[in-house]
Amino acid sequence: MVLPIDEVFDKAFLDTLDPLAIQASRVAGVDWGVPDNYGNHLMLLYNKDLVSEPPKTTDELIEMAKGLTKDEDGDGEPDQWGFAYNLNEPFWLAPWIGGFGGWPLNEEDQPDLGSEAVVKALQFVRDLKWTHKIVPVECDYNCADTLFKEGKAAMIINGDWSLGGYAEVLGDKLGVAPIPEIPGYGWPSPMTSGKYWMVSKQVKDDPDKLAAVKTFVEYMCSKEVQKQWLEKFKRLPSNKELQNDPAITSDPILAGSMAQLQKGRGMPAAPEMRCAWDAMRPNLEAVMADSITPEEAAAKMQEEATRCVQEMQGG
Incomplete structure (x- = not known):
């Protein structure tokens, strides 16, 4: 065609x-x-009233978010969170997979979800919720978005499509930075894309x-x-x-977005990526519900994605 x-x-x-x-x-x-x-990428956004300098590493992110997660009225539930994002959405898991050295598809456009990188990424996001307790227990995209706009979340991961709305609400309080580096591994690589002719x-x-x-x-x-x-x-x-x-370098928002974009990686256009997404979602949700281990989830992701590809190819 x-x-x-x-x-x-x-x-x-x-x-x-x-x-x-x-x-x-x-x-x-x-x-x-x-x-x-070029864009459509995730990045770290932060409220400058709460965060003077963005974290450079995930260790810094976790420690900073712990200090910013506060129960101010003493009811046992945090009124302010250090960090929030859509933990159950596979698109938000992809940067962490890249940061640990993996990717959902290999060079032959086949699923590569059973790797150690996927296990480590799943363990990392699980720990944000269950070990470090720096993210809301139940919070989807709209929840995280609202918390950030209301000043009840200090940091969030969201995409370039959200910048206009946040700038309108937060004004010059909005900060943009790359998702922090994973010590010993590398920079998370959010998926990127563009409009194509x-x-x-x-x-x-x-x-x-x-x-x-x-x-x-x-x-x-x-x-x-x-x-x-x-x-x-x-x-x-x-x-x-x-x-x-x-026009980019003099604009803190665009400069931050570009800095993140240059650490990104193109979203796979191969149809096999649909199989990867479909396998990732339920198993990521199960990890975040603490009902299966990251190792079990990665193995199931690979099995389900491989079966989907075989069925798609008529095998």
């Missing part, structure tokens, strides 16, 4: 774009889309149409057009030259 981008566009043009942005359109080693923006095979044999498509896509992905999107809509660019533009 569509053409690989390297069959349509010159290498010189593709080299102007962030390779990680292009990577999120890759299936079976082939890149299918040209991005005109794809070229239909139907224009391949029509030189005029193909030339028109190339001209249009190259224009939409140009530095000049992406600069307008950046200035008007705060959409981070896929164009590498713009990633150090003053």
